[in-house]
Amino acid sequence: MVVEDASRRAARRGSGSPSALRRANTERLVAVLRYRGPSTQASLARATGLSPATVSNLVRMLAEDGQVVTGTTTANGRRAVEVSLAEQHRSVAAGIDVGRRHVRLLLVAEDGEVLAESFEGLPVGHSLQACFALVEELLDRALAEVSLERADLVGAGVGIPGPIDARTGLVGHAALLPEWVGLHVRQALEDHLQLPVTVDNDANLGALAEARWGAHAGVPDLAYVKVASGIGAGLILGGQLHRGHIGITGEIGHLQVSSFGQVCRCGNRGCLETVAAVPTLLAGLEASVGRTPRTSELLQLVQSGDLAALRVLEDAGLVLGQVLGGLCNLLNPAVIVLGGPLMPVGDLLLAAVRRGLERATTPVVAAATTVTLESFGARAEALGAAAVAHAAERVRR
Amino acid sequence: MVVEDASRRAARRGSGSPSALRRANTERLVAVLRYRGPSTQASLARATGLSPATVSNLVRMLAEDGQVVTGTTTANGRRAVEVSLAEQHRSVAAGIDVGRRHVRLLLVAEDGEVLAESFEGLPVGHSLQACFALVEELLDRALAEVSLERADLVGAGVGIPGPIDARTGLVGHAALLPEWVGLHVRQALEDHLQLPVTVDNDANLGALAEARWGAHAGVPDLAYVKVASGIGAGLILGGQLHRGHIGITGEIGHLQVSSFGQVCRCGNRGCLETVAAVPTLLAGLEASVGRTPRTSELLQLVQSGDLAALRVLEDAGLVLGQVLGGLCNLLNPAVIVLGGPLMPVGDLLLAAVRRGLERATTPVVAAATTVTLESFGARAEALGAAAVAHAAERVRR
Structure with missing residues (x-):
């Protein structure tokens, strides 16, 4: 909890004295631990550029001081010392x-x-x-x-x-x-x-949660697509969240899929949202259910093999896939991650999305694009929000 | 002409001696001149981080040596010394x-x-x-x-x-x-x-030519759209050319605009190219012209106010604009630049594109997007190719 203490700040201004140097090296090591989490001494040496002997000395000093804790782990089949920040020093x-x-x-x-x-x-x-x-x-x-x-x-x-x-x-x-x-x-x-x-x-x-901590963390070109009351995408392009000119990007829910379709809440007509967002799926079941079901009921119907529920899910997936095929034509992401409240039946949605996508982009691009389900479920956005707060703090420091 | 000479290479390895330092500073100054072209001494000082006095000394030395030429210009209403590389030292x-x-x-x-x-x-x-x-x-x-x-x-x-x-x-x-x-x-x-x-x-x-030397040079989010035999876009996003996962991006010609439209050369159906590329416009005039006209004839017909020619141009512009509205929803570029052989009637095409775009994106995004015609005409691609070659050489140096 901790932000930096006076001695660290002094070290940054620091003279070239041995103690100032040690303090600067300590600070670097702690920053790496804070960012990467528990690490072996060897990987700390690689990440900081310090020699293994220096890392080992610093870790001993920090452990005596109660700032880090050490344990053993296995790396490349050999026992190694794993270092983590003590609770009260984590950001x-x-x-x-x-x-x-x-x-x-x-x-x-x-x-x-x-x-x-x-x-x-x-x-x-x-x-x-x-x-x-x-x-x-x-x-x-x-x-x-x-x-x-x-x-x-x-x-x-x-x-x-x-x-x-x-x-x-x-x-x-x-x-x-x-x-x-x-x-x-x-x-x-x-x-x-x-x-x-x-x-x-x-x-x-x-998108930020997936890019930082998800199953495809580190992939430079990734689109996270949330299908919920609305449909939106977060775009990681070239390793960065794409924010565009005025910060309004990834509005795939408002891509037009039908020239004379329903008027959308955005004021245009035939937007993807009007045919593939969750409320439309629910409305589509009015005839078969006798009233507008809730999302949880839709999920149950799909899981029990109800034909109407399977159909509205598949139709939504096909159209969404077609739009995502267009996104691939334009941006060629390595990974598209689907998220939102339909994820309990995500495998079925994904299969339809995949078929729609293949009809809308070239075979070579379709073959090179992984479409998958989100890593974090309902926690995705809160995790991404925390990632942004951590990043903002690093900028302020 | 010129790659670096032995003394420069030595300066890079250089000791901290005054002459090595002067050589390193000279090299920096020449690199800035090579990249930016003719510059005032004041802007050279800002770009290199050297003091105005040092810049002035180095410029005098380089001018005596025949490596740069100096002249006078006006900057901020005052006379200033403008420095340019001598011909034989330009890359x-x-x-x-x-x-x-x-x-x-x-x-x-x-x-x-x-x-x-x-x-x-x-x-x-x-x-x-x-x-x-x-x-x-x-x-x-x-x-x-x-x-x-x-x-x-x-x-x-x-x-x-x-x-x-x-x-x-x-x-x-x-x-x-x-x-x-x-x-x-x-x-x-x-x-x-x-x-x-x-x-x-x-x-x-x-896109690279526009981003580097065009009327909107330096804009971080810019799309260059070429309408020719095919339709493709180059995307500058966050200041970088977006290359995607396997290098196949900006394929807006293959975004689907009509589910049961014509089969496209790419194997899909109803792609933008099948309704808005130049060959389709020409084919659209068969009935009124009596044969398939050439591009130059299409341009003449449009300029003379021929109704059929105006109509095919407008229809193409509307559909292209709709697709570009989708691109805006997704990427929110500051500037969209249109290029290709239709540019002699580009103002008419642009007006239709603008109307199509406004129908397909939100008013706030439409209002924030500049749609304009290319800066370099037929030279655009060759200029962009030269820009890439210069950039590759900087990486090798």
């Missing part, structure tokens, strides 16, 4: 996922470990005040669980289900939460929580 | 645009100045050998014009009208020139020309 961020009907909050260490989690539903039509109050309550509840205080956090990342205009910081028109449109949400939350806050949209955060 | 690359029916070759200095140009048509159905022989002939002709030899060039960049698989270096299936499919074109041209060669597709090179 922790809050990752907050604000949905249309829920708030989820995680406390996340810099290596991706989740230290605490809290979750609460929100009634339909809740006020902005109610939402902010819930965020605060969940934050305090999670902090209490691990005996931390707000001042111990490096900051909070917040995901909201809507675009943010990067020029102004205001929530854009296409937000799913009308009350948020025009709000300077970072400012508002910083005032409310008295913490450094970073804000991004849900799909961008899902 | 020069060949930029070669290989089309389906032509080869264009430019010799380009690192600041974008075109020193020589040669162009020749190719008959339909020419062989690969004929094309390579023409490239060589044009290269030697241009070099002779400015009294240079191949050894004086930093290398050649080559643009071809088709995708290249970055994993293998082979020309991909969707190439417009069937004879090129499966060719390792870089290798083949290096063997033929005995020069370092870099290869990329035409749209990527158009």
Whole structure:
């Protein structure tokens, strides 16, 4: 919890004296541990550029000092010393996922470990005040669980289900939460929580969580596609989250798939969302179910082999796949990750997406594209939000 | 002309002696001049981090030595000394645009100045050998014009009208020139020309030329869209050319715009190319003209106000605009640049594109997107190819 102490700051300004050098090396080692999590001494030497002997000396010193703990592990078939930061020296961020009907909050260490989690539903039509109050309550509840205080956090990342205009910081028109449109949400939350806050949209955060800690971490070109009340994508291109000119990217839900289709909430017509977002799937089952089912019912129907439920899922997957084939033509990502509330039947959705994609892109590109399901389920956005807060803190340091 | 001489190489290895330091500073200054072109002494000081006095001393020394020339200019309303590299110290690359029916070759200095140009048509159905022989002939002709030899060039960049698989270096299936499919074109041209060669597709090179030397140079998110026999886009995202996982990006010509449209040469159906590429526009005029007109005739008909010609141009623009609206939803570029043989009537095409785009993206994104015509006309790809060759040479240095 910890930000840097005076001696470290002094070391950065530092003279070239041996003790200043040792302090600078210590700082480097701790930074690597903070970023990578538990590491062997050999990998610490590689990552810091220090000699194995120096690393070994520093680790002994830090262990005596209670700043790191050591254990044994196996690396390349041999026993090795594994070093991790002592609990109280890990840097922790809050990752907050604000949905249309829920708030989820995680406390996340810099290596991706989740230290605490809290979750609460929100009634339909809740006020902005109610939402902010819930965020605060969940934050305090999670902090209490691990005996931390707000001042111990490096900051909070917040995901909201809507675009943010990067020029102004205001929530854009296409937000799913009308009350948020025009709000300077970072400012508002910083005032409310008295913490450094970073804000991004849900799909961008899902992409960041996958890119940093997911099954395909480190892949330079990755698209995370969230199919929920709306459909949005977060794009990691060339190893960076693509934010575009005014910060409104990945709006694949508003790609037109049918010239004279239904009018969309965005004001255009025949958008992907009007045919493949979850509410449309539910509405599609009205005739067979006798009323609009809930998402959990849709999932059960699919799992029990209900033909109508299988059909709406497959149709949505085909159209989504077609749009993602277009995304491949344009961006040629290595990996497309699907996420959102349909993931319990994700394998079936994925199969249809794959078929749609293959009809819309060239065989060589289709063959080179991995389409897969998300690594983190419902936690994806909160994890991504925590990743952003950690990254922001590294920039401030 | 010029790669670095022995003294420069020594300076790089250099001890800390005053003369080694001066040589290193000189090298830095020359590198900045090579990259930026003519600069004032004040801007050289800013770009190199050297003091104005040091810059002034080095410039005097280089001028006495004949390596730079100085003149006067006006900067911020005041007279200032402008410094440029002497001709024989400029770095020069060949930029070669290989089309389906032509080869264009430019010799380009690192600041974008075109020193020589040669162009020749190719008959339909020419062989690969004929094309390579023409490239060589044009290269030697241009070099002779400015009294240079191949050894004086930093290398050649080559643009071809088709995708290249970055994993293998082979020309991909969707190439417009069937004879090129499966060719390792870089290798083949290096063997033929005995020069370092870099290869990329035409749209990527158009984007690089715009991003480096065009009217919107330096814009981090820019799409260059070439409408010709095919339709392709080069994407500059976050300041870098986006190459994707296997190097096949910007294939907007193969985005599907009509589920049961015409079968495309790529094997899919209803691709943008089948409704908005130049051959489709020409075919659309068969009924009114009585035969398939040529591109030059189409342009004349449009300019003379022929209704059928205006209609096919507008329809193509509307559909292209709709696809580009989708591109905006996904990538939110600041600038979209249109290029290709329709540019003589580009204003009319642009108006239709703009209308199509506005119907397919949100108003806030549409308002933030500049759609414009290319800066370099027919030279765009050859210039981009030269830019790539210069960049490759900087990496090798």
